[in-house]
Amino acid sequence: MKLSKAFWQTYKEAPSDAEVASHQLLMRAGFIHKTGAGIYSYLPMAVRTIKKIENIIREELDKIDAQELDMSFVTPADLWQESGRWETMGPEMLRVQDRKQNDFCLSPTNEESITDVFRKSISSYKQLPVSLYQIKAKFRDEIRPRFGLMRGKEFIMKDAYTFSMDKACLDEQYELYYKAYSKILERMGLEYIVVEADPGAMASGNAKTHEFQVIADSGEDVVVQAKATGYAANLEKAATVRPELKFTPESEIEEVITEEMPTCEQVAKHLDIPVHQTLKTLVYRAFYGQKKVIYMILMLGDDKLNEIKLKNFLKADKVEVAAEEDLKEFNLIKGYMSPYGVEGKISFLLDDSIDPKSSFVVGANKENYHLKGFTPSRDLGSFKTVDLRMASVGDLAPNSTETIEFRKGIEVGHIFQLGDKYTKSMKATVLNQNGKKEFPLMGCYGIGVTRTMAAAIEQHHDENGIIWPAAIAPFHVYLAVIGKKAETKQMAGEIYELLKEAGVETLYDDRGMGPGPMFKDADLLGLPVRIVLGERDFAESGELEIKIRKTGETFKVAKSELVEKTKQILTGLMSN
Ligand code: ATP
Ligand code: MG
Numbered sequence: 097m098k099l100s101k102a103f104w105q106t107y108k109e110a111p112s113d114a115e116v117a118s119h120q121l122l123m124r125a126g127f128i129h130k131t132g133a134g135i136y137s138y139l140p141m142a143v144r145t146i147k148k149i150e151n152i153i154r155e156e157l158d159k160i161d162a163q164e165l166d167m168s169f170v171t172p173a174d175l176w177q178e179s180g181r182w183e184t185m186g187p188e189m190l191r192v193q194d195r196k197q198n199d200f201c202l203s204p205t206n207e208e209s210i211t212d213v214f215r216k217s218i219s220s221y222k223q224l225p226v227s228l229y230q231i232k233a234k235f236r237d238e239i240r241p242r243f244g245l246m247r248g249k250e251f252i253m254k255d256a257y258t259f260s261m262d263k264a265c266l267d268e269q270y271e272l273y274y275k276a277y278s279k280i281l282e283r284m285g286l287e288y289i290v291v292e293a294d295p296g297a298m299a300s301g302n303a304k305t306h307e308f309q310v311i312a313d314s315g316e317d318v319v320v321q322a323k324a325t326g327y328a329a330n331l332e333k334a335a336t337v338r339p340e341l342k343f344t345p346e347s348e349i350e351e352v353i354t355e356e357m358p359t360c361e362q363v364a365k366h367l368d369i370p371v372h373q374t375l376k377t378l379v380y381r382a383f384y385g386q387k388k389v390i391y392m393i394l395m396l397g398d399d400k401l402n403e404i405k406l407k408n409f410l411k412a413d414k415v416e417v418a419a420e421e422d423l424k425e426f427n428l429i430k431g432y433m434s435p436y437g438v439e440g441k442i443s444f445l446l447d448d449s450i451d452p453k454s455s456f457v458v459g460a461n462k463e464n465y466h467l468k469g470f471t472p473s474r475d476l477g478s479f480k481t482v483d484l485r486m487a488s489v490g491d492l493a494p495n496s497t498e499t500i501e502f503r504k505g506i507e508v509g510h511i512f513q514l515g516d517k518y519t520k521s522m523k524a525t526v527l528n529q530n531g532k533k534e535f536p537l538m539g540c541y542g543i544g545v546t547r548t549m550a551a552a553i554e555q556h557h558d559e560n561g562i563i564w565p566a567a568i569a570p571f572h573v574y575l576a577v578i579g580k581k582a583e584t585k586q587m588a589g590e591i592y593e594l595l596k597e598a599g600v601e602t603l604y605d606d607r608g609m610g611p612g613p614m615f616k617d618a619d620l621l622g623l624p625v626r627i628v629l630g631e632r633d634f635a636e637s638g639e640l641e642i643k644i645r646k647t648g649e650t651f652k653v654a655k656s657e658l659v660e661k662t663k664q665i666l667t668g669l670m671s672n
Contacts, residue, residue, distance in 0.1 A: 097571070098592075099605045103140055106617050116314045118553035119244030121562050125620045134241025134249035141621070142549070144570035146252065149284065149545050150231050152567065153254050156280045160272040162227040162256055167209045169233060173199035175208040179521045190237050190249075202235035207518045207540060210257040214536075215524035221261045224526065224536060225269055229256035231545065243314075245550040246506065252545040259519070259536040261528065266537040270304065270513055273541045277308050277509050280543065285565030286552060287311045289505065291319045292329040294404050295512065304513040308543075309505030312554035319505045322493030327500070332404045335483055336491035336500050338396075341372050343454030347469040349436070352457075354466045358431025360397030363457055363466055371398040374457040375450065375470065377433040381422060382412035390422055392435055393484065394458075394472070395447045400486040409445075409482050427461070434461035436470055444479035446472060452481070506551040507544075514538040556646075562622030563646050566669035571603040572625060573662060574618040578611050579631025588629045591640070591658065595627075598659045600666065619645070624669050625662060644669070 110120035111130070122128045127142040138146060154164065170192070176182035181189075182199075190202045203209065210228060218226060231254045241249045258269040274290070281288045293307040307330055309319050318331040329335065357363050364371040374397035382389050391410070395401055407415045423430065426438055435444060435458060446452060452472040460467045472479060491500050516535040519525070525533040549568070556563040566572065573595060577588035585606070592604040603623065605614055611628075618626050626643040633639060639652040642661065646669070653661045 097603050099603060099607050102603075106620055114244060116243045116246065116554065117557050118246060118314075118550035121553055121557060121620070121622075122244055122550065125562060125622070128245065134238060134247070136245060136248060136250070136546075138546075141570045145549055145564070145568050146545060148568045148570075149548055150252075150254070152280055152283050153231065153543060153545070156276040156283070157229055157254075157256065160227070160276050162229050162258075164230060165213070165228050166230050166232065167203075167206055167213065169203055169235075170200050171203050171206075171209050173201065175212055175522075176201065178523075179208050179211075179518055181208065188236050188238065190235050203232075204234055204236045205253075205540075205542070206230070206255055207257065207514070207538070208522065211518045211522045211524050211538070214257075214259055215519075215522065218259070219526055221526055221528050221534075224259055224261045225265050226259040227256065227269060227272075228258075229254060229541075243550070245546040246554075247316075248546065251547060254543045254545055256541040258539040258541075260539070261526070261534070261536060263537060266513055266539055270511060270539050273511050273539070274306065277511065277541070277543065281308060281310070281508070284548070284552065284568050286508075286548075286555060288508070289319055289321055289328045289503070291321075291505075292333050293510065294330060294332040294408070303515060306511050307505075307507045308509030308511075310508050310548070310551040310555055311503055312506050312551060313504055314554050315504035315506040317505045317507050319503050320487050320491075320500045321503055322496060322498040322500050325493040325496040325498045327493040327496065327498075329487075331487060331502075332402070334487035334491075334500075335494055336487040337494060338372075338399075338449050338488075339490065339492055341396075341449070342370070343451050343456075344369075344373055345455065346453060346471045346474060347455045349470065349475070350468040351460055352466050352468055353464060354432075355464045357464075357466075364397060367457060367468075369457065372396045374466075375435075377435055377459055379418040379423060379426075379428060379433065380406065380415050381418050382407075382410045383414045383416075384412055390418060390426070390442060391445055392433075392438065392442045393445045393447070394435060394450060395485060396449050397457075399447060399449060399488070401447075401484055402486040405482075405484050406445075409484070429459075429461055429463055432459040432461060432463055432465060434459040434467065434470075435472075436467055436475055437461055439475065439477045444476055445484065446479050446481045447484045448481045449485060450481075452476075452479075506547065506554060508548045508551050509541075509543040511541045512539060514540055557622070560616075561620035564622045564624060566624040566666060569623050570621075571601040571623050572666055573600055573602040574621065574623045574626045575602050575604045575629070576611070576614050576618060576626065577604075577606065577629045577631075578614075579629075581631060584629065584631040584634070587634065587655075591627070591629060591655065594659050595662065598663060600659070600662055625665055627658070627662065 105126045107124045114120040129137040234253045260266040288310045293305045295303040320334040321328045360374040376395045378393040455469045455471045458470040519535040528534045595602040628641045642651045
C-alpha cells in the first residue's frame, strides 16, 4: 500500500479519556474511531490486524475440527426466556423491540442461539460431538466501558460451543480447545498464563473453567502463579495456603479491656500478639431467591474474606454483608462482635486456616471488650470449615512449598464446561445408544478478538508507539524514502514492487515527508521492520537500512540482498 493513497492518519495527542497505552496508541496511530462511549469503528489498519487475529483463530480451530457458522446478531427474547436468562442477564443485555413490539436483544453471547440450532438439527448420539464457532460482534451494555477496545460495549468475539454425549467427551473437547487457545496466543507472540477461574453466573460453582490471561501491568485481573509447581489461578478462585503459623494452645476464656479498638490489628497490637492469633468475626446474609440466611464467618485476623468463595460454597444467588437489622436480631455489637454466646442461634463458617483446637482473641460482644482463649472446637457447638480467604502475599501454592507470585493480566480467552444447563432448560435432547432421550453436555469457549488486539499493544509498546508482534502487524514493512530526486523515488518504487512480489506486506511512505515526522509515524505505527532508502547513502554505497522495531537493531543491506534479508528477519520475528 502506498501511503499517499491510503486512508490513514496519525495524531500527536491521544484524547483525554484514553487512560491506557493501547487506547492511546490505537487512537494516535489511526486504528480506531470512537463512534460513542464504548463503541468504535475499526479503521483500515485495525481491520488488517483483526483479520490476522481471526485467521490465526480459524486455522487453529479448523485443526481441531471445529466448524465455523454465523448466527444472527439479533436474537428473539423467547430463546432467552427459555433458558431463564432474559430475567437474569440484567441491564448488560441491550433489548430492542420491532414494530410489532416483539422483544429482541443484541447478542451478548450465544449459548441460547446455538442450542436452538443444535436441537433442530441433531437427534442422535451418533452425530456427536458437535463443535461450532463464529467470529462476530457482541453487545454488552457494560456499566463502565473503558480502556478503548479493552472493555467496549460492542466488541468482536470468537465464540465456540461443543455438544458431547458424556463427561469424558466433554473433557476431550475442552482439552482440544485448551490446546488450540494456547497455540493461538503463542502464534500471536503473546506472553500469557492459563488460570483456573470462577464460573460466575454461567454454570454451577464447581464447573471447570480456565481463563487465558495476557500478562500486562495495566491488566484489570489479578492472577496468582507458582511457576515451578505449575499452579495458576485467578485471584477470585486461588486456593493458596498460608505458611505454617504459630497458634496458642487452648486456654480459659478471659475478658480483656480493649477501649476503642474495633479492629483485629488494634487489639493484636495492644495485647502484643500476632494478628493471626485474633479472629475476625463477619456476619453475612445469603439469598436464595427471596429466602435469606444469616451466617457468621470467622477468619484469621489478618485475612480477608473472598466473597466469591463464600457465594460458591453456599450455592447462594447472592451474598452480602449483613445489615444493621440482622445484627440487632442477634444482639451483635459492631466492632466487638463475638461468636461466643451466639452458638446454636446462627450458622458458623470457619476459614480453614484456623486451627479449631487453638485459642484466639475474639470480640466480647460488649463495647470496648474482647475475649482471650476462644477455642472454636470447644466453644462452638457446630461449625463448618471451608476455604474462604483471599490469597495474599507470602502464601504458598496448594500442596507445595513454593511461594506464589501476583501478576496482572488481561483476560483474552475463557473456556468453560457448561454441563447440561442450556440443553436441559431448552429441552435439547438426543437419543442415546439405548434409544433414550438425554441432555448432551455443553462447553463454551470465547476469545475476545478486539480485546486481544488491545492486549497485544499493552504487552508490546514503548514510549514511541506500538511494537506489533509480527504475526498480527497490519503490514510487515514500513518502507521510507529520503530524498527529492526523481531517480531516488523511482528506485524506492522499484523496491516496493520487489517486496510486494516477494509477498512482503509493505507500506510505502511516498508522502514526501522529512525523515523526522516520517520516522515518528513509523515508530508509532509499530510495523516489525522499517526499511529506509536514503538518497545519499544509496548513491555512495548502494545500501539501504533495515531497522527492527522491537530491538532497535539496524543493518545495512545491498539492494540485491534486501528482499531475502527482510524475509529472513520476518521469519525470525514470526517464530518468537
Ligand atoms: P470480563 O470479566 O472482562 O468482563 P467476561 O468474563 O464477562 O469478561 P466472557 O463472557 O468470558 O467475558 O467473554 C469471552 C471473552 O470476550 C473475554 O475473555 C474477553 O476476551 C472478551 N470480552 C468480554 N467482554 C468484553 C468487552 N466488554 N470488551 C471487549 N472484549 C470483551
Ligand atoms: Mg470471562
